[in-house]
Amino acid sequence: MKKRKRIAVIAADIYNEYVNRILNGISEQAKQLDYDVMVFLMAFDSDSSPAIQKGEENILTLINDRSADAIILMAGNISGQNLIEHILNRLSAYDIPIVSIDYDFGFCSSIYATDADLVEQVTDHFIDHHNCRDLLCLTGPYQNVPAMTRAEGFRRSLEKHGIAYDENNIIYGDFWKSAAIELADEILSGKRKKPDGIVCANDVMGVTLCSSLIRGGIKVPDDIIISGYDGSDDAIQNIPSLTTIFPENTALGNQAVLKIHKLFTGEDAPPCSGPEGHIIFAQSCGCSDSIHYLVRRREKMNNNVQRYEHFYNRSGMLEGLMEPDTLDELLHKIGWYTYIINGLESYMLCLCTNWDNIESEDGNGFLRYGYTPVMEHRLTIEKNGLSTKYTEFPADDIIPPETDKYSDEPQMYFIIPVHHLERCFGYSIFRFNSPERTISMLFAVWNRDISIALEFLRVKTKLISINQRISLSSVRDALTGIYNRKGFKKYSEIIFDKAVAEKKKLFLLFADLDLLKSINDNYGHIEGDNAISIVANALNTACPNNEICARIGGDEFAIIGSGDYSDSEIEEIVSYIRDYFIRYNRSSQKAYEIGASIGWICEIPVPGKELSDYLNYADKLMYADKLSRRKLREKH
Secondary structure: OOOOOEEEEEEOOOOOHHHHHHHHHHHHHHHHHOOEEEEEEOOOOOOOOHHHHHHHHHHHHHOOOOOOOEEEEOHHHOOOHHHHHHHHHHHOOOOOOEEEEOOOOOOOEEEOOOOHHHHHHHHHHHHHHHOOOOEEEEEOOOOOHHHHHHHHHHHHHHHHOOOOOOHHHEEEOOOOHHHHHHHHHHHHHOOOOOOOEEEEOOHHHHHHHHHHHHHOOOOOOOOOEEEOOOOOHHHHHOOOOOEEEEOOHHHHHHHHHHHHHHHHHOOOOOOOOOOOOEEEOOHHHOOOOOHHHHHHHHHHHHHHHHHHHHHHHHHOHHHHHOOOOOHHHHHHHHHHHHHHOOOEEEEEEEEEOOOOOOOOOOOOOOOOOOOOOEEEEEEEEEOOEEEOOOEEEEHHHOOOHHHHHHOOOOOEEEEEEEEEOOEEEEEEEEEEOOHHHHHOOHHHHHHHHHHHHHHHHHHHHHHHHHHHHHHHHHOEOOOOOOEOHHHHHHHHHHHHHHHHHHOOEEEEEEEEEOOHHHHHHHHOHHHHHHHHHHHHHHHHHHOOOOOEEEEOOOOEEEEEEEEOOOHHHHHHHHHHHHHHHHHHHHHHOOOOOOOEEEEEEEEOOOOOOOHHHHHHHHHHHHHHHHHHHHHHHHHO
16 A cells, blocks of 8 residues: 655644644645644653653654655744754755744745734724724744734734834734733833733733733723734633734644645645634723633633543542553553543554663663664554554654554644653654644643653562562572572472472482682682582582572582482482583693582481481481592592
């Protein structure tokens, strides 16, 4: 099946209506022209934690000219100039169509909202209906295209009404709160004459300006009327509600896809129809026809956001995801909580190879930048159920091949990083029945809980492993690696009880390294340690049936086992040990020879006898062999 072309969209805060409407326009136009869309999101575009921010920004490393056929960049909602410059450096090297919305970066095509007419209309309203003559326009940065076009609409209205105009009527700000606070301070201090009205180029500045002036004792709208731009919920729900412009953002999304289509094919295509821009008149200019609009917006907000946030707050999701002890258990547990997300069609979790123990190429302990060349598709949740079928796919593909089943229709995928601080785990892929569902950031919070649960599982697994190693080290001999006296005592009781219960033979062998003191005194303790290790290896490799081999003293060793031993098998074990020393001494070229005194028994335990009885007996046999070997050495 031929793959359709894919458009990558770079965005950050999609939880505001400005961006959300653009995404709706992109989605509708892409469906009409048969393109898939991948929206790459920094779910929490935060300045509070550099480590979190790096983990979020890492998702952008997935985008390249192999994974996408075109890119739409929405830089206006990305915080941090350094990040924007980093994105631009990457994108400028790609030989694919790139369209920037609301910003001109030189190396790519740019499109802008046609918003001068709407700003002109709201300024006309201030003049015609509220008899304003002394007006200000608070807009964005100088030479920023949206800031300049909105100021142009303001200027045209003043000129049309014959109102004296100069550049002091326009204040170039930052599209953020600081410019509004500064303007309010100038008015309240008398540094700037109090105007009749102020037209703001976005809702953030409008709402902030209202609050700052009211706190300073100026009444809105009695003393000054104010408007915004964006048609946001913050504007409508503000007290007083803010007269604002509902812009043509959906059309802006349409235009971005149409521009890419023209770059692909050289052909124009008809735009999708969508809501037109309009003015919402509200209390900040003395008009109150926003009440019905406000009620509808609140109903929509409750149905799409607040009801599901209530589900989440009562779900105990994060705590529930911390219960599982394995990844498979966690993946199944995630499926319990999909009811929280409104309009979810499918969810996929893609993890880096060895996500829980991954080492970075720079040797800094874990993967901070980029993703592994091969990704693991570990979880799919759909309406008809959950699948943890494990598949691998190249990271450049981004979307797992299993999504071919959706390929009858163009799709929009939302791709969010899965990480803990800077530690990269992988990414999540969401598919909704409408991009409007992403107006709630609940799915990003849901995804963050999964990230935290993965880190909790990783740490828990690591701690268990460390504890097991600590526990194991307490019963293991540090020099030889075989069990120590504590380990022998622990497991010999278990083996003895098994032999008694199953009426199996108990095999017990004691060995004592010959002349250890002489080796230490004449050749040093390093050679003494070598001799100890050789005896341990001889006994350990002689054990054919998972017997326990232990160093129970400085130069003392033991083997214990239970089973259906024949006399020949025991003889083979003892012969193997003796031959091991002969072979070693022939090849070692050491100035000393290694040998051991050995004593052993192998019989079914007699009722009434304790393990200690057999240990003492084997020890006596070993000591007898030791005396015999000493006499033999003295003769020679």
